[in-house]
Amino acid sequence: MLESDTIEYHHNLRLGDSKAYYKNELLHYTKHIKQKNPEVCSVHFGKQDIRGVPSICHIDDKHRVGYQKHFNNSKELLHYVIGYNAGVQSARSCSC
Secondary structure (H helix, E strand, C coil): CCCHHHHHEEECCCCCHHHHHHHHHHHHHHHHHHHHHHHHHHHHEEECCCCCCCEEEEEECCCEEEEEECCEEEEEEEHHHHHHHHHHHHHCCCCC
């Protein structure tokens, strides 16, 4: 599976100087979401509607938005994804 088949970045998602790091985090988030929800075909990061704020959208095979979360800015979106990934990693390594 190619990254471009799964993930889409919209124009207002500012990745800054750490572009490779953030793209890797976004890819890990997308892979986990697709494993958790098989009906999700792709995840879109960035502007999605007339609000003009960055968001994350889970898109199904019929191109419907099944889930959408809005953020105040790109930095908030990226920190959410990093925190989500850290939580997933922590849950996997927990011996609870």
